Amino acid sequence: MSEQGGAITGAQSLVRSLEHAGVEHIFGIPGGAILPAYDPLMDSKKIRHILVRHEQGAGHAAQGYAAATGKVGVCMATSGPGATNLVTPIADAHMDSVPMVAVTGQVGASMIGTDAFQEADIRGITMPITKHNFLVTDPADIPRTIAEAFHIASTGRPGPVLVDVAKSALQSMTDFDWPSEINLPGYRPVTRPHSKQIREAARMILAAKRPVLYVGGGVIRSRASRELLALAEFTGIPVVTTLMARGAFPDSHPQHLGMPGMHGTVPAVAGLQRSDLMISLGARFDDRVTGNLDSFAPGALVIHADIDPAEIGKNRHVDVPIVGDAREVISELLITLQLESEQGNVGDYEQWVAFCAGLKKRYPLGYDKPSDGSLAPQYVLERLGKIAGPEAIYASGVGQHQMWAAQFIGYERPNTWLNSGGLGTMGYSVPAAMGAKVGRPDATVWSIDGDGCFQMTNQELATCAINDIPIKVALINNEVLGMVRQWQTLFYGERYSNTDLHTGPARRIPDFVKLAEAYGCVGLAVESEDEVDATIEKAMEINDRPVVVDFRVNRDSMVWPMVAAGTSNDDIKYARDMAPQYDEDDL
Numbered sequence: 337m338s339e340q341g342g343a344i345t346g347a348q349s350l351v352r353s354l355e356h357a358g359v360e361h362i363f364g365i366p367g368g369a370i371l372p373a374y375d376p377l378m379d380s381k382k383i384r385h386i387l388v389r390h391e392q393g394a395g396h397a398a399q400g401y402a403a404a405t406g407k408v409g410v411c412m413a414t415s416g417p418g419a420t421n422l423v424t425p426i427a428d429a430h431m432d433s434v435p436m437v438a439v440t441g442q443v444g445a446s447m448i449g450t451d452a453f454q455e456a457d458i459r460g461i462t463m464p465i466t467k468h469n470f471l472v473t474d475p476a477d478i479p480r481t482i483a484e485a486f487h488i489a490s491t492g493r494p495g496p497v498l499v500d501v502a503k504s505a506l507q508s509m510t511d512f513d514w515p516s517e518i519n520l521p522g523y524r525p526v527t528r529p530h531s532k533q534i535r536e537a538a539r540m541i542l543a544a545k546r547p548v549l550y551v552g553g554g555v556i557r558s559r560a561s562r563e564l565l566a567l568a569e570f571t572g573i574p575v576v577t578t579l580m581a582r583g584a585f586p587d588s589h590p591q592h593l594g595m596p597g598m599h600g601t602v603p604a605v606a607g608l609q610r611s612d613l614m615i616s617l618g619a620r621f622d623d624r625v626t627g628n629l630d631s632f633a634p635g636a637l638v639i640h641a642d643i644d645p646a647e648i649g650k651n652r653h654v655d656v657p658i659v660g661d662a663r664e665v666i667s668e669l670l671i672t673l674q675l676e677s678e679q680g681n682v683g684d685y686e687q688w689v690a691f692c693a694g695l696k697k698r699y700p701l702g703y704d705k706p707s708d709g710s711l712a713p714q715y716v717l718e719r720l721g722k723i724a725g726p727e728a729i730y731a732s733g734v735g736q737h738q739m740w741a742a743q744f745i746g747y748e749r750p751n752t753w754l755n756s757g758g759l760g761t762m763g764y765s766v767p768a769a770m771g772a773k774v775g776r777p778d779a780t781v782w783s784i785d786g787d788g789c790f791q792m793t794n795q796e797l798a799t800c801a802i803n804d805i806p807i808k809v810a811l812i813n814n815e816v817l818g819m820v821r822q823w824q825t826l827f828y829g830e831r832y833s834n835t836d837l838h839t840g841p842a843r844r845i846p847d848f849v850k851l852a853e854a855y856g857c858v859g860l861a862v863e864s865e866d867e868v869d870a871t872i873e874k875a876m877e878i879n880d881r882p883v884v885v886d887f888r889v890n891r892d893s894m895v896w897p898m899v900a901a902g903t904s905n906d907d908i909k910y911a912r913d914m915a916p917q918y919d920e921d922d923l
Contacts, residue, residue, distance in 0.1 A: 346475030347372040347506040350439070353482035355382045356514045359410050361401060361774050362386070362439075363394035363767075367414025368454060370441030372506035386774065386803055389795040391418050393767040395425020396793070399434045400771030403754045404729055404779075406559065408435045408489050409771060415441045416454030419500070420461065424761055426496045427465040431758025432580060433557050435494035437485050444504035445473040459500050467495035473502045475510035487518045492525025493644040494557055525643060529660030529668055537615070537639045537656045538672040542681055544613035544637075546688045547573045550596070553580030553757065554618015554642060560663035561585065561750045564617070567670045570677075572685055574692045576604040578619055580757040583747035593692055594701070597625040598899045599739040602699035602916045605897070605905050607692050608633050616640045618662040621651040622758070623901075631904035641665040699916050701743050706890040713737065713812050713889040714744050716868055720782065720810055721745030723872045726752065728780040729772050733765035733789030736818035739895040741784045763792030769807045770800050780808070780876065787813040787839045787848070794851065800882045801856030808875050809884040811848055814891045815840035822894050826912075840891070852884035861886040 344352070350373050354362070362385045366374040377385055388394045391413045398409030409429075413422050419440040429436045443452040459471045468488050470481050478501065485497040541547055555564055561584050568575050568591055575585045576596045585592055594601030596608050608614065608625075614636045619625070621640075626632040629651060640648050641658040648657045658665055676682070703714040717740050724730075726748035732738045732755040747753050754772060756764040769783035790811055800807055821835040838845050852859030858878055862871045862885060875883040897910040910916055 342511070343509050344512055345372065345376070345506065346478055346501070346508050346510050348376045349475060349478045349510055349512050350482070350501065350506065351376045351380055351383070352512055353479045353514065354410070355380060356479070357482055357486045358407075359383055362410045362412050363388050363397040363401075363771065364412030365391055365394065365414070365418060367418045367441065369415035369443055369503045370412060370418070370439075371414070372503060373412070373441070373501075386799065388767070388799050390793065391421035392424055392763060393770075393793050393796040393799065395422045395436070395438065396428070396761075396764050396767035397771035397774070397796070398436050398438075399425055399429050399764075400731055400754055400768030401775040402434050402436055402771075403768070404751055404772035405775035406751065407775065408437055408486055410437050410439065412439045413441070414454065415443055415458070416456045419458035420456055423461060423465070424759075426462055426498065428756050428759040428761045428764065429496040430465045430467070432756065433494045433553060434496065435489045436496040437489050438496060438498045440498065440500045441506070442471065442500045442502045445502045446504065448502065459498065462498050465496070466498050469498035469500065471500045471502070472505050475505045475508045476513070478505065478510070479512060479514045483515050484518060484520060487520070488523065493554075526645070526659045527643065527661040527664055529641065529658045529665045531668070533656055533658045534665070534668045534672050537658060537669060538676060540613055540637060540639060540656060541571065541573075541615065541673065542676060542683050544683065545685065546611045547613040547615060547683070547685065548607050548611040549573050549575045550608065550614045550616045550619050551575060551577045551581045551584050552617065552619025553578065554662045555581055555584040556750050558618065558643070558662040559750070560666050563663050563666040563670065567666050570670060571673060571683060572689060573615070574607055574689065576600075576607060578622070578625055579742055579755065581619070582742055582753040583750045586748045587746040588748060590693070593696065595742055598627070598901070599743070599895050599897060601701055602897055602908060602910055603692055603695035605899065605908050606695055606916070608636070609905050611636045613637050613639070616642075617666065618642060620647045626651065627899045627905040628903055631906060699910060703893070703896070704911075706893065708890070710890040711863065711865060711868070711888060713814065713887070713893050714740050715865060716810065716812065716862075716887045716889060717741050717784070718744040719868050720784075720872055723869065723876065724780055724782055728752065728782055729754065729769075729776060730782050730784055731755070731765050731769035731772055733785040734760045734762050735786050735789065736814070736822065736893070736895050737784055737786045737812035740812070762789040765789055766793050766807070766809065767796045769809070770796055770805050773805050773807050783807055783809040785809060785811055786818060787811060787815065787837055788817045790848075794855075797852065797855040797857050797882055797884070805882070806879050807882050809882065811884060811886045812889055813839055813848065813886050814889050814893065816891050819895070825894065826900070840888075848884060848886040852882075855882075857882040857884050859884050859886070861888065863888045
């Protein structure tokens with residue numbers, strides 16, 4: 337039976353619908369078109385609304401909340417510029433398969449299409465970057481629409497859903513009628529894999545000599561880490577985890593080769609390149625992993641498992657396609673391989689495993705300390721990971737610091753590494769860390785940000801301070817737009833056009849310690865290696881307000897290894913002009 341109530345406003349129906357959908361936190365900013373909803377929201381005993389300082393912050397906070405908890409994140413904004421400010425986080429959530437519902441106000445139904453004040457066709461604008469979106473003009477449709485939005489966002493391949501509600505619908509009277517079931521005839525995601533495909537995949541795994549488990553973010557989203565560990569340990573097959581899958585498989589595990597791709601480890605990149613079978617689980621053969629697609633893993637057959645059939649075969653020919661949820665696919669695959677093992681059918685990967693282990697010994701991740709005695713950013717993140725530990729949550733911005741954080745912090749469990757992988761959104765880190773801390777208040781949450789990213793959304797420190805959300809910020813301050821400058825160093829003859837941020841000692845604009853203090857946070861600064869541990873430990877002890885640590889690091893440090901964009905993964909460099917030497921005869 338559906339739950340009904342007496343006559344209420346559409347705005348009251350919206351708030352009650354969000355409560356029925358299980359919403360506990362909303363990040364947003366009120367404005368004219370959404371204002372009717374904010375009045376009953378004030379009376380809600382179940383929903384905490386957190387007033388952000390910019391709608392982009394609301395969207396990224398909802399993303400961080402969702403990524404850290406597995407629940408649907410919720411953000412809210414008014415029409416026009418309020419809604420358009422959500423476009424970037426919506427696109428970000430779409431690229432990284434983050435379950436999110438964005439609720440926006442719209443001008444009254446009779447005014448839609450008239451270019452009314454603060455009107456924007458946000459439904460049309462976000463059509464390509466949402467899993468689905470709705471425009472509600474009839475208040476009676478509000479409960480059903482909200483129920484469907486949360487169902488769509490959280491099932492199948494997760495993603496963002498927009499619900500745009502006309503102000504007239506919020507102000508009109510209606511009866512509340514929460515649906516007892518969801519009926520979406522055109523939406524039936526396949527989660528259970530086809531048994532014939534599983535059997536064929538098992539046959540190929542047993543026949544392979546050089547297989548690799550190529551693990552993507554889908555394993556995180558489907559909460560399949562435990563199943564992945566069981567499959568990997570049963571088969572002994574080496575594992576690589578993409579940027580979006582860091583933590584899906586423990587970094588400390590001997591079978592883990594690291595992260596593949598543009599800034600991946602030599603063992604991970606070489607492992608894929610020399611494999612004869614890639615078992616892709618919830619990954620999408622992104623260009624940052626494959627490099628030049630024509631030369632990517634040229635001798636490998638491909639098993640590609642993904643819950644989204646559109647991803648299978650999109651970039652790489654697939655020999656065995658498997659549509660299904662990663663957790664169910666891995667579980668079925670393991671059962672099938674166990675049954676084969678009982679019949680005496682097991683794979684022989686001993687020589688391959690030895691080859692991969694040799695690569696790990698010969699090409700460990702490392703870095704050169706700056707010759708001028710300045711602070712190495714890699715050292716900062718290495719120590720942060722050791723002191724904060726694998727139980728902490730790390731939310732990274734985008735750029736060099738993102739890659740160093742992915743490389744030099746050890747991730748042992750899922751949902752502890754949050755970043756903008758597909759869209760590469762600067763400004764993601766601080767609000768995402770805020771959302772993660774709201775969702776996981778008992779966890780230590782570190783925002784790892786660059787001085788460029790930080791200046792895009794650092795106003796959310798005010799939100800954190802006012803709302804008692806004590807995140808910690810590791811600001812990797814190299815005074816420049818580091819990743820762009822790295823490309824200028826390598827490919828543009830060291831012509832540093834518009835990459836100097838002037839955040840260094842000569843001008844220090846802004847002074848990040850003073851800025852933190854102005855926002856009601858604790859501001860700390862570190863300039864030398866001998867200050868790093870004590871300052872991180874001090875930050876770890878402060879839990880009554882946010883902390884910002886300005887790590888003033890060397891501006892010339894670069895991210896290695898590197899595969900230049902559009903080149904072959906075989907051209908990986910692990911230091912400037914230094915390519916690894918691994919001999920296929922070792923196999």
